[in-house]
Amino acid sequence: MAKLNIPPPHGGELVYRVIGKKDYAESMAAGAIEFDLKPTTLPDGTPIRHVYREIMSVCYGFFSPVEGSMTSTDLEGVLKERRLESGWVFPYPILLDASEEDIKAADIKEGDRLLLKLKGEPFAVMDVEEIYKINPEEVAVRTFGTPEDNPEVVREPFNEKHPGYMIYKMMNDHVIAGKWTIVNPPKFREPYDRFWLPPAECRTVIKYVKKWRTCIAHQTRNVPHTGHEALMKNAAYTGDIEPCHGILVNAIIGAKRRGDYPNEAILEGHEAVNKYGYIKPSRHMVTFTLWDMRYGNPIESLLHGVIRQNMGCTHHMFGRDHAAVGEYYDKYATQILWSEGIPSFGFEAPPNEVEKGLKIIPQNMAEFWYCPVCGEIAYSESCGHVDKKQKFSGSFLRGMVAEGVMPPKVVMRPEVYKAIVKWWKVFNYPFVNKKYLENLNANLEVDLAPMEIPKA
Amino acid sequence: MVHYIGVILDESRYEQIKGTPIEEKVQSIFGGTLKMLVVEVPEDKSEQILKAFDRARIDSRGFIEDVPVAFRRAVFEEIVKNKSLDIIDKVLERLPEIQELAKKEDEYIPPPEIE
Ligand SMILES: [Zn+2]
Numbered sequence: 001m002a003k004l005n006i007p008p009p010h011g012g013e014l015v016y017r018v019i020g021k022k023d024y025a026e027s028m029a030a031g032a033i034e035f036d037l038k039p040t041t042l043p044d045g046t047p048i049r050h051v052y053r054e055i056m057s058v059c060y061g062f063f064s065p066v067e068g069s070m071t072s073t074d075l076e077g078v079l080k081e082r083r084l085e086s087g088w089v090f091p092y093p094i095l096l097d098a099s100e101e102d103i104k105a106a107d108i109k110e111g112d113r114l115l116l117k118l119k120g121e122p123f124a125v126m127d128v129e130e131i132y133k134i135n136p137e138e139v140a141v142r143t144f145g146t147p148e149d150n151p152e153v154v155r156e157p158f159n160e161k162h163p164g165y166m167i168y169k170m171m172n173d174h175v176i177a178g179k180w181t182i183v184n185p186p187k188f189r190e191p192y193d194r195f196w197l198p199p200a201e202c203r204t205v206i207k208y209v210k211k212w213r214t215c216i217a218h219q220t221r222n223v224p225h226t227g228h229e230a231l232m233k234n235a236a237y238t239g240d241i242e243p244c245h246g247i248l249v250n251a252i253i254g255a256k257r258r259g260d261y262p263n264e265a266i267l268e269g270h271e272a273v274n275k276y277g278y279i280k281p282s283r284h285m286v287t288f289t290l291w292d293m294r295y296g297n298p299i300e301s302l303l304h305g306v307i308r309q310n311m312g313c314t315h316h317m318f319g320r321d322h323a324a325v326g327e328y329y330d331k332y333a334t335q336i337l338w339s340e341g342i343p344s345f346g347f348e349a350p351p352n353e354v355e356k357g358l359k360i361i362p363q364n365m366a367e368f369w370y371c372p373v374c375g376e377i378a379y380s381e382s383c384g385h386v387d388k389k390q391k392f393s394g395s396f397l398r399g400m401v402a403e404g405v406m407p408p409k410v411v412m413r414p415e416v417y418k419a420i421v422k423w424w425k426v427f428n429y430p431f432v433n434k435k436y437l438e439n440l441n442a443n444l445e446v447d448l449a450p451m452e453i454p455k456a
Numbered sequence: 457m458v459h460y461i462g463v464i465l466d467e468s469r470y471e472q473i474k475g476t477p478i479e480e481k482v483q484s485i486f487g488g489t490l491k492m493l494v495v496e497v498p499e500d501k502s503e504q505i506l507k508a509f510d511r512a513r514i515d516s517r518g519f520i521e522d523v524p525v526a527f528r529r530a531v532f533e534e535i536v537k538n539k540s541l542d543i544i545d546k547v548l549e550r551l552p553e554i555q556e557l558a559k560k561e562d563e564y565i566p567p568p569e570i571e
Binding site: 258259370372375390391393395396398399400402403404405406407408409410411417418421424425428429430433434435 | 462464466485486487489490511513515516517519521522523525528562563564565566567568570
Protein backbone atom coordinates (compact mmCIF):
# COMPACT_ATOMS: atom_id res chain seq x y z
CA MET A 1 0.00 0.00 0.00
CA ALA A 2 1.24 3.46 -0.90
CA LYS A 3 1.71 5.97 1.88
CA LEU A 4 -1.22 8.34 2.28
CA ASN A 5 -1.18 12.09 2.64
CA ILE A 6 -3.62 14.76 3.78
CA PRO A 7 -6.40 14.77 1.14
CA PRO A 8 -7.31 17.92 -0.79
CA PRO A 9 -10.33 19.85 0.46
CA HIS A 10 -13.67 18.60 -0.85
CA GLY A 11 -14.30 20.34 -4.16
CA GLY A 12 -10.58 21.05 -4.58
CA GLU A 13 -10.32 24.38 -2.81
CA LEU A 14 -11.00 25.43 0.74
CA VAL A 15 -13.71 28.06 1.07
CA TYR A 16 -12.69 30.99 3.24
CA ARG A 17 -15.12 33.90 3.17
CA VAL A 18 -14.17 35.90 6.25
CA ILE A 19 -13.03 39.51 6.29
CA GLY A 20 -11.35 40.53 9.51
CA LYS A 21 -9.98 43.89 8.34
CA LYS A 22 -12.43 46.57 9.39
CA ASP A 23 -12.00 48.89 6.40
CA TYR A 24 -12.67 46.19 3.85
CA ALA A 25 -15.50 44.76 5.91
CA GLU A 26 -17.17 48.15 6.21
CA SER A 27 -16.88 48.91 2.54
CA MET A 28 -18.41 45.53 1.73
CA ALA A 29 -21.33 46.13 4.09
CA ALA A 30 -21.95 49.77 3.28
CA GLY A 31 -25.46 50.43 2.05
CA ALA A 32 -26.59 46.82 2.37
CA ILE A 33 -30.16 46.05 3.43
CA GLU A 34 -30.25 44.99 7.08
CA PHE A 35 -31.74 41.60 7.83
CA ASP A 36 -31.94 40.03 11.30
CA LEU A 37 -31.13 36.35 11.59
CA LYS A 38 -33.66 34.40 13.63
CA PRO A 39 -33.71 30.91 15.06
CA THR A 40 -35.90 28.19 13.59
CA THR A 41 -38.36 27.18 16.29
CA LEU A 42 -40.89 24.49 17.10
CA PRO A 43 -44.55 25.58 17.23
CA ASP A 44 -44.13 26.09 21.01
CA GLY A 45 -41.24 28.52 20.40
CA THR A 46 -38.37 26.17 21.31
CA PRO A 47 -35.34 27.02 19.14
CA ILE A 48 -34.06 24.00 17.20
CA ARG A 49 -31.65 25.64 14.79
CA HIS A 50 -29.82 28.90 14.22
CA VAL A 51 -28.68 29.62 10.67
CA TYR A 52 -25.71 31.58 12.05
CA ARG A 53 -24.06 28.21 12.75
CA GLU A 54 -24.38 27.28 9.09
CA ILE A 55 -23.02 30.65 7.99
CA MET A 56 -19.99 30.15 10.24
CA SER A 57 -19.38 26.62 8.98
CA VAL A 58 -19.73 27.67 5.34
CA CYS A 59 -17.59 30.81 5.55
CA TYR A 60 -14.77 29.16 7.49
CA GLY A 61 -14.68 26.30 4.98
CA PHE A 62 -16.01 23.37 7.02
CA PHE A 63 -18.65 22.77 4.31
CA SER A 64 -16.39 23.45 1.27
CA PRO A 65 -17.26 23.71 -1.59
CA VAL A 66 -20.60 25.21 -0.44
CA GLU A 67 -20.32 29.00 -0.31
CA GLY A 68 -23.71 30.12 0.88
CA SER A 69 -27.45 29.57 0.86
CA MET A 70 -28.25 27.18 -1.97
CA THR A 71 -29.99 28.14 -5.21
CA SER A 72 -33.05 26.17 -6.28
CA THR A 73 -30.87 24.17 -8.71
CA ASP A 74 -28.41 23.23 -5.95
CA LEU A 75 -31.27 22.36 -3.61
CA GLU A 76 -32.93 20.10 -6.16
CA GLY A 77 -29.60 18.38 -6.90
CA VAL A 78 -28.96 17.77 -3.22
CA LEU A 79 -32.46 16.40 -2.59
CA LYS A 80 -32.45 14.25 -5.71
CA GLU A 81 -28.98 12.75 -5.65
CA ARG A 82 -26.87 14.54 -3.02
CA ARG A 83 -24.99 16.53 -5.66
CA LEU A 84 -24.43 20.26 -6.06
CA GLU A 85 -24.89 21.86 -9.47
CA SER A 86 -21.10 21.63 -9.82
CA GLY A 87 -21.38 17.85 -9.46
CA TRP A 88 -19.66 17.63 -6.07
CA VAL A 89 -21.29 15.42 -3.45
CA PHE A 90 -23.10 17.29 -0.69
CA PRO A 91 -25.67 15.79 1.70
CA TYR A 92 -27.90 18.49 3.15
CA PRO A 93 -29.77 21.58 1.98
CA ILE A 94 -28.02 24.67 3.36
CA LEU A 95 -30.62 27.42 3.26
CA LEU A 96 -31.30 30.90 4.52
CA ASP A 97 -35.05 30.66 4.85
CA ALA A 98 -37.28 33.68 5.38
CA SER A 99 -40.95 34.46 5.58
CA GLU A 100 -42.66 36.28 2.73
CA GLU A 101 -43.55 39.07 5.21
CA ASP A 102 -39.92 39.58 6.24
CA ILE A 103 -38.78 39.63 2.62
CA LYS A 104 -41.49 42.14 1.72
CA ALA A 105 -40.91 44.27 4.82
CA ALA A 106 -37.21 44.66 3.99
CA ASP A 107 -38.03 44.93 0.28
CA ILE A 108 -35.44 42.32 -0.70
CA LYS A 109 -35.01 41.54 -4.40
CA GLU A 110 -32.60 39.45 -6.42
CA GLY A 111 -29.38 41.43 -6.93
CA ASP A 112 -29.59 43.19 -3.57
CA ARG A 113 -26.83 43.04 -0.99
CA LEU A 114 -27.95 42.05 2.50
CA LEU A 115 -26.28 42.76 5.80
CA LEU A 116 -27.15 39.81 8.02
CA LYS A 117 -27.31 40.80 11.66
CA LEU A 118 -26.76 38.54 14.65
CA LYS A 119 -27.59 39.55 18.22
CA GLY A 120 -28.20 43.06 16.92
CA GLU A 121 -24.75 43.45 15.34
CA PRO A 122 -23.56 43.21 11.74
CA PHE A 123 -22.33 39.68 11.05
CA ALA A 124 -22.23 38.76 7.36
CA VAL A 125 -23.16 40.04 3.93
CA MET A 126 -24.73 38.23 1.01
CA ASP A 127 -25.53 39.10 -2.58
CA VAL A 128 -28.99 37.79 -3.32
CA GLU A 129 -28.80 35.48 -6.35
CA GLU A 130 -32.30 34.08 -6.19
CA ILE A 131 -35.42 34.19 -4.04
CA TYR A 132 -37.63 31.13 -4.36
CA LYS A 133 -40.42 29.31 -2.65
CA ILE A 134 -40.13 25.90 -1.01
CA ASN A 135 -42.50 23.47 0.60
CA PRO A 136 -40.66 22.91 3.90
CA GLU A 137 -42.38 19.62 4.60
CA GLU A 138 -41.40 18.28 1.20
CA VAL A 139 -37.79 19.42 1.76
CA ALA A 140 -37.86 17.64 5.14
CA VAL A 141 -39.18 14.39 3.69
CA ARG A 142 -36.80 14.36 0.73
CA THR A 143 -33.79 15.28 2.90
CA PHE A 144 -34.10 12.17 5.04
CA GLY A 145 -35.86 9.79 2.64
CA THR A 146 -38.85 7.48 2.95
CA PRO A 147 -39.27 3.69 3.28
CA GLU A 148 -40.78 3.63 -0.23
CA ASP A 149 -38.17 5.73 -2.01
CA ASN A 150 -35.14 4.58 0.00
CA PRO A 151 -35.93 0.97 0.90
CA GLU A 152 -32.24 0.10 1.33
CA VAL A 153 -31.97 1.92 4.68
CA VAL A 154 -35.12 3.86 5.68
CA ARG A 155 -37.27 1.76 8.01
CA GLU A 156 -39.91 4.21 9.26
CA PRO A 157 -41.40 7.41 7.84
CA PHE A 158 -39.89 10.50 9.43
CA ASN A 159 -42.20 12.44 11.70
CA GLU A 160 -42.38 15.31 14.19
CA LYS A 161 -40.44 13.29 16.78
CA HIS A 162 -37.30 13.48 14.64
CA PRO A 163 -35.28 16.63 15.45
CA GLY A 164 -33.65 16.92 12.01
CA TYR A 165 -36.91 16.47 10.16
CA MET A 166 -38.41 19.26 12.27
CA ILE A 167 -35.52 21.61 11.45
CA TYR A 168 -36.52 21.50 7.77
CA LYS A 169 -40.25 21.22 8.33
CA MET A 170 -40.32 24.34 10.52
CA MET A 171 -38.39 26.49 8.05
CA ASN A 172 -40.04 29.49 6.44
CA ASP A 173 -41.35 28.84 2.96
CA HIS A 174 -39.02 31.19 1.08
CA VAL A 175 -35.29 30.82 0.52
CA ILE A 176 -32.88 33.69 -0.05
CA ALA A 177 -30.00 32.18 -2.03
CA GLY A 178 -26.53 33.66 -2.37
CA LYS A 179 -22.96 33.46 -1.11
CA TRP A 180 -22.17 34.51 2.42
CA THR A 181 -19.19 36.53 3.62
CA ILE A 182 -18.56 37.18 7.31
CA VAL A 183 -17.64 40.83 7.87
CA ASN A 184 -17.62 40.86 11.66
CA PRO A 185 -15.95 37.63 12.83
CA PRO A 186 -17.59 36.60 16.11
CA LYS A 187 -15.49 35.86 19.16
CA PHE A 188 -16.04 32.49 20.81
CA ARG A 189 -16.54 32.44 24.54
CA GLU A 190 -14.48 30.30 26.89
CA PRO A 191 -14.05 27.35 26.56
CA TYR A 192 -15.18 27.20 22.91
CA ASP A 193 -12.36 29.54 21.84
CA ARG A 194 -9.71 26.98 22.80
CA PHE A 195 -11.20 24.37 20.49
CA TRP A 196 -12.08 26.54 17.48
CA LEU A 197 -9.82 25.38 14.69
CA PRO A 198 -11.30 26.13 11.25
CA PRO A 199 -10.16 23.87 8.37
CA ALA A 200 -7.36 26.09 7.02
CA GLU A 201 -5.75 26.37 10.45
CA CYS A 202 -6.51 22.77 11.36
CA ARG A 203 -4.70 21.57 8.22
CA THR A 204 -1.72 23.74 9.12
CA VAL A 205 -1.66 22.41 12.68
CA ILE A 206 -1.92 18.81 11.46
CA LYS A 207 0.85 19.30 8.91
CA TYR A 208 3.34 21.52 10.70
CA VAL A 209 2.65 21.27 14.44
CA LYS A 210 1.37 17.73 14.96
CA LYS A 211 3.20 16.48 11.83
CA TRP A 212 0.53 13.88 11.12
CA ARG A 213 0.56 12.36 7.64
CA THR A 214 -2.55 10.32 8.43
CA CYS A 215 -5.35 11.23 10.80
CA ILE A 216 -8.64 9.58 11.70
CA ALA A 217 -11.70 11.62 12.66
CA HIS A 218 -13.94 10.84 15.62
CA GLN A 219 -17.45 12.26 15.62
CA THR A 220 -18.87 13.18 19.02
CA ARG A 221 -21.70 14.90 20.81
CA ASN A 222 -20.99 13.22 24.12
CA VAL A 223 -18.65 13.19 27.08
CA PRO A 224 -16.33 10.25 26.37
CA HIS A 225 -16.47 7.01 28.34
CA THR A 226 -13.83 4.34 27.97
CA GLY A 227 -15.89 2.66 25.23
CA HIS A 228 -15.39 5.78 23.11
CA GLU A 229 -11.74 5.81 24.07
CA ALA A 230 -11.35 2.16 23.00
CA LEU A 231 -13.10 2.96 19.71
CA MET A 232 -10.72 5.85 19.04
CA LYS A 233 -7.60 3.91 19.93
CA ASN A 234 -8.54 0.80 18.00
CA ALA A 235 -10.01 2.48 14.94
CA ALA A 236 -6.77 4.44 14.69
CA TYR A 237 -4.85 1.22 14.03
CA THR A 238 -5.97 1.62 10.44
CA GLY A 239 -3.74 3.88 8.39
CA ASP A 240 -1.36 2.90 5.60
CA ILE A 241 1.99 1.32 6.37
CA GLU A 242 1.46 2.15 10.04
CA PRO A 243 -1.45 3.19 12.29
CA CYS A 244 -2.91 6.66 11.84
CA HIS A 245 -0.59 9.29 13.26
CA GLY A 246 -3.41 11.33 14.72
CA ILE A 247 -6.94 11.21 16.07
CA LEU A 248 -9.03 14.32 15.46
CA VAL A 249 -12.04 14.60 17.76
CA ASN A 250 -14.59 16.92 16.21
CA ALA A 251 -17.59 17.72 18.37
CA ILE A 252 -20.79 18.91 16.76
CA ILE A 253 -21.91 22.00 18.66
CA GLY A 254 -25.41 23.34 18.09
CA ALA A 255 -28.97 23.22 19.35
CA LYS A 256 -29.19 21.12 22.49
CA ARG A 257 -31.86 19.01 24.11
CA ARG A 258 -32.65 18.57 27.77
CA GLY A 259 -30.63 15.73 29.25
CA ASP A 260 -27.62 16.16 26.92
CA TYR A 261 -24.27 16.96 28.50
CA PRO A 262 -23.38 20.66 28.27
CA ASN A 263 -21.13 21.57 25.32
CA GLU A 264 -18.50 22.80 27.74
CA ALA A 265 -18.26 19.41 29.48
CA ILE A 266 -18.17 17.56 26.16
CA LEU A 267 -15.21 19.59 24.89
CA GLU A 268 -13.26 19.54 28.15
CA GLY A 269 -14.12 15.88 28.76
CA HIS A 270 -12.52 14.94 25.44
CA GLU A 271 -9.63 17.25 26.16
CA ALA A 272 -9.04 15.40 29.46
CA VAL A 273 -8.42 12.21 27.46
CA ASN A 274 -5.27 13.74 25.97
CA LYS A 275 -4.36 16.12 28.80
CA TYR A 276 -4.05 13.21 31.22
CA GLY A 277 -2.30 10.93 28.80
CA TYR A 278 -4.93 8.30 27.97
CA ILE A 279 -4.18 9.17 24.36
CA LYS A 280 -1.27 11.55 24.41
CA PRO A 281 -1.68 15.05 22.97
CA SER A 282 0.88 14.40 20.26
CA ARG A 283 -1.66 11.92 18.86
CA HIS A 284 -5.03 13.41 19.85
CA MET A 285 -6.64 16.80 19.35
CA VAL A 286 -10.10 18.18 20.15
CA THR A 287 -11.99 20.59 17.88
CA PHE A 288 -15.59 21.40 17.04
CA THR A 289 -17.90 22.38 14.22
CA LEU A 290 -21.00 24.53 14.56
CA TRP A 291 -24.02 22.64 13.25
CA ASP A 292 -27.48 21.87 14.50
CA MET A 293 -27.32 18.11 14.28
CA ARG A 294 -29.90 16.67 11.88
CA TYR A 295 -29.58 13.06 13.14
CA GLY A 296 -29.57 11.86 9.53
CA ASN A 297 -27.44 8.71 10.10
CA PRO A 298 -26.10 7.96 6.54
CA ILE A 299 -26.83 11.50 5.34
CA GLU A 300 -25.16 12.95 8.43
CA SER A 301 -22.15 10.68 7.89
CA LEU A 302 -21.64 12.32 4.48
CA LEU A 303 -21.53 15.72 6.11
CA HIS A 304 -19.09 14.37 8.69
CA GLY A 305 -16.93 13.12 5.83
CA VAL A 306 -17.03 16.53 4.13
CA ILE A 307 -16.17 18.41 7.34
CA ARG A 308 -13.32 16.17 8.43
CA GLN A 309 -11.79 15.86 4.95
CA ASN A 310 -11.79 19.64 4.82
CA MET A 311 -10.09 19.68 8.22
CA GLY A 312 -7.36 17.43 6.87
CA CYS A 313 -8.28 13.89 7.96
CA THR A 314 -7.41 10.84 5.86
CA HIS A 315 -9.87 8.52 7.65
CA HIS A 316 -13.21 8.65 9.46
CA MET A 317 -14.52 6.15 11.99
CA PHE A 318 -18.18 5.18 11.68
CA GLY A 319 -20.01 3.12 14.27
CA ARG A 320 -23.39 1.48 14.45
CA ASP A 321 -26.31 3.93 14.70
CA HIS A 322 -24.03 6.74 13.56
CA ALA A 323 -25.64 10.13 14.31
CA ALA A 324 -28.95 8.37 14.74
CA VAL A 325 -32.04 8.83 16.85
CA GLY A 326 -34.98 6.44 16.99
CA GLU A 327 -35.50 3.59 14.53
CA TYR A 328 -35.94 5.58 11.33
CA TYR A 329 -32.86 4.16 9.64
CA ASP A 330 -31.31 0.74 9.60
CA LYS A 331 -28.75 0.48 12.43
CA TYR A 332 -26.05 -0.05 9.84
CA ALA A 333 -27.25 2.57 7.32
CA THR A 334 -24.02 4.58 7.53
CA GLN A 335 -21.87 1.50 7.18
CA ILE A 336 -23.98 0.31 4.22
CA LEU A 337 -23.42 3.68 2.55
CA TRP A 338 -19.67 3.58 3.07
CA SER A 339 -19.23 -0.08 2.16
CA GLU A 340 -21.51 -0.53 -0.84
CA GLY A 341 -23.35 2.73 -1.47
CA ILE A 342 -27.09 3.56 -1.38
CA PRO A 343 -28.34 3.98 -4.98
CA SER A 344 -31.61 5.68 -4.00
CA PHE A 345 -29.60 8.45 -2.33
CA GLY A 346 -27.41 8.86 -5.41
CA PHE A 347 -24.63 6.44 -4.47
CA GLU A 348 -24.19 3.46 -6.76
CA ALA A 349 -20.87 3.04 -4.96
CA PRO A 350 -19.50 4.31 -1.63
CA PRO A 351 -19.11 8.12 -1.44
CA ASN A 352 -15.32 7.83 -1.69
CA GLU A 353 -15.55 5.82 -4.91
CA VAL A 354 -17.90 8.02 -6.96
CA GLU A 355 -16.92 10.86 -9.26
CA LYS A 356 -16.60 14.19 -7.43
CA GLY A 357 -17.05 12.25 -4.22
CA LEU A 358 -15.08 12.34 -1.00
CA LYS A 359 -11.46 11.35 -0.54
CA ILE A 360 -11.72 10.48 3.13
CA ILE A 361 -11.51 6.74 3.85
CA PRO A 362 -14.16 5.10 6.05
CA GLN A 363 -13.25 2.86 8.97
CA ASN A 364 -16.48 1.06 9.83
CA MET A 365 -16.39 -0.20 13.39
CA ALA A 366 -18.57 -2.58 15.39
CA GLU A 367 -19.04 -2.40 19.17
CA PHE A 368 -16.92 -2.35 22.27
CA TRP A 369 -18.03 -3.80 25.58
CA TYR A 370 -16.49 -4.77 28.88
CA CYS A 371 -15.82 -8.50 29.03
CA PRO A 372 -15.27 -9.95 32.52
CA VAL A 373 -13.71 -13.09 31.03
CA CYS A 374 -11.20 -11.26 28.85
CA GLY A 375 -10.86 -8.81 31.76
CA GLU A 376 -10.76 -5.88 29.39
CA ILE A 377 -12.71 -3.68 27.05
CA ALA A 378 -13.26 -6.04 24.15
CA TYR A 379 -14.20 -5.65 20.50
CA SER A 380 -17.46 -7.37 19.64
CA GLU A 381 -15.94 -9.04 16.58
CA SER A 382 -13.09 -10.48 18.65
CA CYS A 383 -14.54 -11.42 22.04
CA GLY A 384 -16.32 -14.77 22.07
CA HIS A 385 -17.93 -14.31 25.49
CA VAL A 386 -21.01 -12.65 24.06
CA ASP A 387 -23.36 -13.81 26.82
CA LYS A 388 -21.02 -12.28 29.44
CA LYS A 389 -20.70 -8.87 27.82
CA GLN A 390 -21.28 -5.73 29.88
CA LYS A 391 -22.33 -3.02 27.47
CA PHE A 392 -21.42 0.62 27.83
CA SER A 393 -24.52 2.66 27.99
CA GLY A 394 -24.38 6.43 27.87
CA SER A 395 -27.69 6.69 29.69
CA PHE A 396 -26.57 4.25 32.40
CA LEU A 397 -23.58 6.51 32.98
CA ARG A 398 -25.78 9.61 33.04
CA GLY A 399 -27.86 7.96 35.74
CA MET A 400 -24.75 7.26 37.79
CA VAL A 401 -23.53 10.82 37.37
CA ALA A 402 -26.90 12.26 38.41
CA GLU A 403 -26.83 10.19 41.59
CA GLY A 404 -23.46 11.69 42.45
CA VAL A 405 -21.62 8.39 42.08
CA MET A 406 -18.17 8.70 40.57
CA PRO A 407 -18.02 6.14 37.75
CA PRO A 408 -15.26 3.53 38.11
CA LYS A 409 -12.25 4.43 36.01
CA VAL A 410 -12.64 1.35 33.88
CA VAL A 411 -15.83 3.01 32.57
CA MET A 412 -14.98 6.70 32.73
CA ARG A 413 -11.65 8.36 33.41
CA PRO A 414 -11.68 10.35 36.67
CA GLU A 415 -10.43 13.47 34.89
CA VAL A 416 -13.27 13.23 32.39
CA TYR A 417 -15.72 12.97 35.28
CA LYS A 418 -14.07 16.01 36.86
CA ALA A 419 -14.74 17.97 33.68
CA ILE A 420 -18.44 17.10 34.10
CA VAL A 421 -18.39 18.17 37.74
CA LYS A 422 -16.56 21.42 36.93
CA TRP A 423 -19.41 22.55 34.68
CA TRP A 424 -22.02 21.00 36.97
CA LYS A 425 -20.83 23.50 39.59
CA VAL A 426 -21.11 26.35 37.09
CA PHE A 427 -24.61 25.45 35.88
CA ASN A 428 -25.83 23.84 39.14
CA TYR A 429 -26.78 20.89 37.00
CA PRO A 430 -24.84 18.08 35.32
CA PHE A 431 -26.92 18.08 32.12
CA VAL A 432 -28.68 20.50 29.85
CA ASN A 433 -31.82 21.82 31.52
CA LYS A 434 -34.29 24.59 30.78
CA LYS A 435 -32.04 27.28 32.20
CA TYR A 436 -29.02 26.13 30.19
CA LEU A 437 -31.14 26.14 27.03
CA GLU A 438 -32.51 29.61 27.70
CA ASN A 439 -29.01 30.91 28.23
CA LEU A 440 -27.57 29.16 25.17
CA ASN A 441 -30.44 30.20 22.92
CA ALA A 442 -30.17 33.83 24.01
CA ASN A 443 -26.37 34.16 23.90
CA LEU A 444 -25.28 31.44 21.44
CA GLU A 445 -21.61 30.42 21.51
CA VAL A 446 -20.24 33.78 20.43
CA ASP A 447 -20.11 37.50 21.09
CA LEU A 448 -19.97 40.12 18.37
CA ALA A 449 -18.13 43.40 18.61
CA PRO A 450 -20.17 46.52 17.87
CA MET A 451 -19.67 47.64 14.28
CA GLU A 452 -20.76 50.90 12.66
CA ILE A 453 -21.66 50.53 9.03
CA PRO A 454 -21.38 53.70 6.94
CA LYS A 455 -24.63 54.54 5.17
CA ALA A 456 -24.44 54.29 1.40
CA MET B 457 -40.62 -8.27 27.35
CA VAL B 458 -39.17 -7.72 30.80
CA HIS B 459 -37.22 -4.53 31.38
CA TYR B 460 -34.80 -3.69 34.16
CA ILE B 461 -33.86 -0.96 36.57
CA GLY B 462 -30.27 -0.93 37.71
CA VAL B 463 -29.58 0.40 41.19
CA ILE B 464 -25.96 1.40 41.73
CA LEU B 465 -24.64 0.61 45.20
CA ASP B 466 -22.04 2.92 46.59
CA GLU B 467 -20.45 2.23 50.00
CA SER B 468 -23.29 3.64 52.09
CA ARG B 469 -25.99 1.88 50.12
CA TYR B 470 -24.11 -1.40 50.30
CA GLU B 471 -23.91 -1.08 54.09
CA GLN B 472 -27.70 -0.80 54.22
CA ILE B 473 -28.31 -4.15 52.53
CA LYS B 474 -25.35 -6.02 53.99
CA GLY B 475 -26.46 -9.09 55.93
CA THR B 476 -29.95 -9.06 54.38
CA PRO B 477 -31.17 -11.63 51.85
CA ILE B 478 -30.60 -8.97 49.19
CA GLU B 479 -26.85 -9.11 49.59
CA GLU B 480 -26.48 -12.30 47.57
CA LYS B 481 -28.37 -10.69 44.68
CA VAL B 482 -25.73 -8.00 44.28
CA GLN B 483 -24.11 -8.11 40.86
CA SER B 484 -20.55 -7.03 40.42
CA ILE B 485 -19.76 -5.41 37.09
CA PHE B 486 -16.86 -3.83 35.25
CA GLY B 487 -14.22 -6.00 36.81
CA GLY B 488 -15.62 -5.74 40.31
CA THR B 489 -15.44 -1.96 40.33
CA LEU B 490 -19.17 -1.42 40.54
CA LYS B 491 -21.93 -3.10 42.52
CA MET B 492 -25.50 -3.10 41.29
CA LEU B 493 -28.91 -4.53 42.04
CA VAL B 494 -31.19 -5.29 39.14
CA VAL B 495 -34.95 -4.98 39.54
CA GLU B 496 -37.11 -6.68 36.94
CA VAL B 497 -40.00 -4.66 35.56
CA PRO B 498 -42.82 -6.28 33.55
CA GLU B 499 -43.64 -4.47 30.32
CA ASP B 500 -46.96 -2.92 31.40
CA LYS B 501 -45.23 -1.38 34.39
CA SER B 502 -42.24 -0.12 32.45
CA GLU B 503 -44.73 1.61 30.17
CA GLN B 504 -46.20 3.30 33.20
CA ILE B 505 -42.72 4.56 34.13
CA LEU B 506 -41.99 5.80 30.60
CA LYS B 507 -45.29 7.68 30.68
CA ALA B 508 -44.57 9.26 34.05
CA PHE B 509 -41.17 10.72 33.08
CA ASP B 510 -40.86 12.38 29.70
CA ARG B 511 -37.17 11.63 29.14
CA ALA B 512 -37.19 8.05 30.41
CA ARG B 513 -36.19 5.48 27.82
CA ILE B 514 -35.21 1.85 27.40
CA ASP B 515 -31.56 1.53 26.44
CA SER B 516 -29.94 -1.11 24.23
CA ARG B 517 -29.50 -3.41 27.23
CA GLY B 518 -33.22 -3.33 28.07
CA PHE B 519 -32.66 -1.10 31.09
CA ILE B 520 -34.98 1.78 31.93
CA GLU B 521 -32.72 4.83 31.96
CA ASP B 522 -32.84 8.62 32.10
CA VAL B 523 -35.27 8.52 35.01
CA PRO B 524 -35.07 11.12 37.80
CA VAL B 525 -32.74 10.60 40.73
CA ALA B 526 -35.80 10.69 43.02
CA PHE B 527 -37.14 7.62 41.24
CA ARG B 528 -33.90 5.70 41.69
CA ARG B 529 -33.79 6.70 45.37
CA ALA B 530 -37.34 5.45 45.86
CA VAL B 531 -36.46 2.12 44.23
CA PHE B 532 -33.55 1.69 46.64
CA GLU B 533 -35.61 2.76 49.66
CA GLU B 534 -38.27 0.18 48.88
CA ILE B 535 -35.64 -2.53 48.41
CA VAL B 536 -34.24 -1.76 51.88
CA LYS B 537 -37.66 -1.49 53.48
CA ASN B 538 -38.98 -4.75 52.01
CA LYS B 539 -35.68 -6.65 51.86
CA SER B 540 -36.77 -7.75 48.42
CA LEU B 541 -36.30 -6.87 44.75
CA ASP B 542 -39.99 -7.43 44.06
CA ILE B 543 -40.92 -3.87 44.90
CA ILE B 544 -41.90 -2.18 41.65
CA ASP B 545 -45.58 -1.97 42.66
CA LYS B 546 -44.62 -0.21 45.89
CA VAL B 547 -42.54 2.29 43.90
CA LEU B 548 -45.37 2.91 41.45
CA GLU B 549 -47.72 3.69 44.37
CA ARG B 550 -45.37 6.56 45.21
CA LEU B 551 -45.34 7.91 41.66
CA PRO B 552 -47.14 11.24 42.34
CA GLU B 553 -44.75 12.06 45.18
CA ILE B 554 -41.72 11.10 43.04
CA GLN B 555 -42.98 13.24 40.15
CA GLU B 556 -43.21 16.24 42.49
CA LEU B 557 -39.61 15.72 43.62
CA ALA B 558 -38.50 15.20 40.02
CA LYS B 559 -39.82 18.62 39.04
CA LYS B 560 -37.41 20.30 41.45
CA GLU B 561 -34.62 18.16 40.07
CA ASP B 562 -34.87 19.93 36.71
CA GLU B 563 -33.63 23.07 38.41
CA TYR B 564 -30.89 21.80 40.66
CA ILE B 565 -28.93 18.69 41.51
CA PRO B 566 -26.26 19.30 44.14
CA PRO B 567 -22.78 18.70 42.68
CA PRO B 568 -20.61 16.12 44.42
CA GLU B 569 -17.78 17.39 46.57
CA ILE B 570 -14.71 16.22 44.73
CA GLU B 571 -11.46 17.96 44.01
ZN1 LIG C 1 -14.29 -11.87 26.17
